[in-house]
Amino acid sequence: MSTCRWSSYALTFGLVLGLGTPVASAAIADDPGAEAQTADSPLALVPKPSSVEVKQNSRGYTLSPGSRIVTSNAYRPVAELLAQTLRRSTGYRVPVVTSGRARASDIAISRGDAPSEGYSLTASSSGAKITAATPEGAFNATQTLRQLLPAAVESPTSVRTQWSTPAVTISDAPRFAYRGVMIDVARSFQTPAELKNTINTLAAYKINRVHLHVADDQGWRIQITNSGKAAGDTIDYSRLTSVSGKTAMTEGGYQNEAGHTGFYTQDDYRSIVRYAQSRFIQIIPEIDLPGHTNAALHAIPELNTAGSSHTSTAQEPTAPANGTGNVGYSYLDPDSAASMTFIRHVLTQLAAITPGNLLHVGGDESHDFVARYGKDRFNTFVGSVLGVVHSLGKSADGWNEISRTPEITSGDQVQYWAGDTSTLPDATAAGAKVIMSRGSSSYLDMKYNSKTPIGLTWACSGICDFPQYYNWDPAKVVNGIGDAEISGVEAPMWSETVRGQSQAQFMIFPRAIAFAEMGWTAQSQRDVGDFTSRLSAVGPRLTAAGANFYDSPYATWQAPIASTDASGVARRQTTYDLGRLFAPGTVIADNGQQVGPDTNAGDADGASASVLTSLRTTISWGDGTPSTAGTFTAAQARDALHSTGTISVTGQHTYQKPGRYTGTISGSDGRQVPFTVTVRPR
Numbered sequence: 313m314s315t316c317r318w319s320s321y322a323l324t325f326g327l328v329l330g331l332g333t334p335v336a337s338a339a340i341a342d343d344p345g346a347e348a349q350t351a352d353s354p355l356a357l358v359p360k361p362s363s364v365e366v367k368q369n370s371r372g373y374t375l376s377p378g379s380r381i382v383t384s385n386a387y388r389p390v391a392e393l394l395a396q397t398l399r400r401s402t403g404y405r406v407p408v409v410t411s412g413r414a415r416a417s418d419i420a421i422s423r424g425d426a427p428s429e430g431y432s433l434t435a436s437s438s439g440a441k442i443t444a445a446t447p448e449g450a451f452n453a454t455q456t457l458r459q460l461l462p463a464a465v466e467s468p469t470s471v472r473t474q475w476s477t478p479a480v481t482i483s484d485a486p487r488f489a490y491r492g493v494m495i496d497v498a499r500s501f502q503t504p505a506e507l508k509n510t511i512n513t514l515a516a517y518k519i520n521r522v523h524l525h526v527a528d529d530q531g532w533r534i535q536i537t538n539s540g541k542a543a544g545d546t547i548d549y550s551r552l553t554s555v556s557g558k559t560a561m562t563e564g565g566y567q568n569e570a571g572h573t574g575f576y577t578q579d580d581y582r583s584i585v586r587y588a589q590s591r592f593i594q595i596i597p598e599i600d601l602p603g604h605t606n607a608a609l610h611a612i613p614e615l616n617t618a619g620s621s622h623t624s625t626a627q628e629p630t631a632p633a634n635g636t637g638n639v640g641y642s643y644l645d646p647d648s649a650a651s652m653t654f655i656r657h658v659l660t661q662l663a664a665i666t667p668g669n670l671l672h673v674g675g676d677e678s679h680d681f682v683a684r685y686g687k688d689r690f691n692t693f694v695g696s697v698l699g700v701v702h703s704l705g706k707s708a709d710g711w712n713e714i715s716r717t718p719e720i721t722s723g724d725q726v727q728y729w730a731g732d733t734s735t736l737p738d739a740t741a742a743g744a745k746v747i748m749s750r751g752s753s754s755y756l757d758m759k760y761n762s763k764t765p766i767g768l769t770w771a772c773s774g775i776c777d778f779p780q781y782y783n784w785d786p787a788k789v790v791n792g793i794g795d796a797e798i799s800g801v802e803a804p805m806w807s808e809t810v811r812g813q814s815q816a817q818f819m820i821f822p823r824a825i826a827f828a829e830m831g832w833t834a835q836s837q838r839d840v841g842d843f844t845s846r847l848s849a850v851g852p853r854l855t856a857a858g859a860n861f862y863d864s865p866y867a868t869w870q871a872p873i874a875s876t877d878a879s880g881v882a883r884r885q886t887t888y889d890l891g892r893l894f895a896p897g898t899v900i901a902d903n904g905q906q907v908g909p910d911t912n913a914g915d916a917d918g919a920s921a922s923v924l925t926s927l928r929t930t931i932s933w934g935d936g937t938p939s940t941a942g943t944f945t946a947a948q949a950r951d952a953l954h955s956t957g958t959i960s961v962t963g964q965h966t967y968q969k970p971g972r973y974t975g976t977i978s979g980s981d982g983r984q985v986p987f988t989v990t991v992r993p994r
């Protein structure tokens with residue numbers, strides 16, 4: 313038995329292991345019951361684990377119709393989440409049991425020594441075995457196990473393939489405790505369902521923080537009620553959402569689509585928090601202060617005092633709504649009691665519905681505030697906001713502008729995005745940590761290239777694709793701010809130009825996945841070429857899961873196929889739906905019978921690369937009749953804002969007699985996929 317340690321072989325063999333043999337390895341055995349060692353792409357694990365030992369000549373784990381997940385009560389919720397994924401795609405029952413011994417066909421999840429968030433995972437012919445010290449570690453292990461199985465495991469409907477993993481032993485733990493993505497729902501709202509969809513995909517790559525930018529100049533997205541108001545507080549907080557929940561960006565969208573309006577009730581927010589919590593993601597809400605506050609000033613007359621950016625008049629008691637992308641003009645009055653009353657009430661309610669230890673208070677781009685009052689006044693004002701956060705038993709996050717505020721202390725974090733880095737050591741000297749979000753290589757709202765139809769260019773222009781976002785060390789950005797001073801990394805997705813879940817995911821993926829690996833994997837184990845080859849197998853997973861992403865030309869996307877079992881009636885011509893092809897970067901030729909890469913660099917969407925130079929299929933029906941050509945239909949065509957959705961393979965046929973037929977889809981690249989059709993009497 314030969315073994316290979318990934319940690320030492322990564323550079324030499326990473327490409328080979330990562331890519332596998334994309335076309336041949338996607339083929340499955342003629343007899344669907346036969347045990348073959350096939351995965352779409354063995355060891356295309358992202359983020360890359362600390363240590364992976366591959367047993368080249370051994371069989372791995374095979375999930376079968378009788379497979380169970382055997383665990384203890386403490387790990388049951390984690391097991392149930394894994395079971396949900398497996399049930400949907402395999403159609404197997406996958407019961408979760410908390411007693412009895414695990415068999416070779418089972419997945420065992422149990423408690424055992426492991427570093428914080430870490431785990432060990434062994435997949436072999438005697439079963440899949442996960443041990444972790446906490447449910448969080450076990451959850452991380454289940455994400456790795458998903459990636460050891462074929463991409464089709466992400467399918468929302470049941471498909472058939474060989475559900476086998478390579479034989480591996482993995483032990484794993486993260487570099488940074490904080491691995492975040494920010495989503496700006498203030499400029500353009502996303503519904504709870506949209507947000508949960510993205511959270512679900514982020515969790516699969518071990519992102520564990522989602523920072524929600526819920527208030528900015530253009531809109532206010534979180535319900536604040538009047539309950540628990542301080543004595544003498546005349547503010548009607550329900551106006552925040554009844555007035556500024558109805559405003560959003562009015563410009564900047566693709567084909568002029570306006571920003572989406574709306575807000576989260578506190579119950580919506582709680583349900584988002586719970587959903588994220590079950591995937592070990594902490595939600596960090598941000599109320600941006602003292603700037604970026606026009607939506608608050610638009611809703612609440614009491615804030616429009618002479619020292620704020622808008623002074624109330626009889627004609628204009630509140631600041632006008634502003635749906636432009638202008639920044640720096642709005643601010644609260646540091647001398648008005650109403651400002652602090654407002655801040656305390658809002659943060660108190662937010663703290664009450666946020667189980668996590670962090671509230672983000674913004675602090676960025678208060679240009680007109682600083683111009684009017686000076687930087688010292690800014691620091692003391694933000695310092696009093698930090699005081700409120702601390703009095704609520706929470707720690708504060710803020711953009712790097714807050715680094716010199718007086719109250720900053722251990723537990724707090726400053727998020728570096730741009731500007732003066734010389735202030736960061738002051739924050740760390742006071743005990744705070746740094747979250748690295750350097751604009752030029754972290755901002756998910758930047759265009760991938762000049763042809764990207766949405767996005768901005770101020771922080772990154774030219775090519776801002778996943779290699780640029782991957783290929784830097786957050787510990788080498790600022791002198792004196794190394795691993796010990798950094799709590800982690802976060803990639804922000806601002807929404808001046810981004811509308812809704814699908815566009816947001818197009819900007820987020822795959823760049824946030826590059827970030828996920830930057831946050832998780834030791835710097836010495838990271839290599840952009842190796843990452844790229846593993847990412848090429850992640851694309852089909854995103855496709856199978858129904859997530860949108862930019863199928864960048866920097867990866868040569870793999871294209872695995874799985875079959876679907878069909879049924880029909882004898883002597884009736886029927887279009888049978890027989891297969892699922894997950895093929896990022898491809899387009900279907902006009903006649904529907906050929907799939908190939910979208911190489912038209914002249915298009916707005918640019919070129920792409922796929923392992924398929926061209927794929928045609930023939931279907932042999934299993935009843936002795938001549939084979940016919942398969943037809944491809946994509947759930948979503950590749951265009952300037954969408955990767956190719958899952959492609960169905962269909963064929964027209966008339967079975968003469970009832971029965972159960974085993975047919976084969978044969979690809980022009982040599983792959984063969986068996987399917988079964990059950991034909992009832994007419």
Ligand code: TNX
Binds near residue numbers: 677757768771806
């Ligand atoms: C800067 S990053 C901002 C945001 C914008 C973003 C657009 C930061 C702390 N402030 O208000 O949305 O640029 O890229």
